[in-house]
């Protein structure tokens with residue numbers, strides 16, 4: 001009977017604090033077809049992090065002109081660099097207010113959870 005209890009005892013799977021902490025520091029990126037949760041890196045753009053992780057994030061220029069890397073940041077925008085002059089000249093004010101950024105210009109400056117998806121105009 002005691003033997004049976006050993007193998008039927010329910011084990012609770014609660015995340016330990018380390019696992020929970022790691023989950024809070026994940027960047028979820030969605031390209032055209034590929035979506036991944038990746039480890040954040042500081043001082044790297046969302047575009048570069050996506051490309052480094054083989055996510056099919058669209059881009060053409062990487063300097064803020066084409067807007068192919070345009071993305072919607074669902075959360076974690078406070079962990080990104082401020083909207084820069086290239087983004088202000090390429091995106092509408094309303095787009096910026098709505099949470100759109102240029103993936104090649106938005107740099108990760110703090111660790112934490114970020115979720116962004118590439119949303120090109122066409």
Ligand code: FES
Nearest residue numbers: 062064066067104
């Ligand atoms: S890749 Fe052209 S604006 Fe970002």
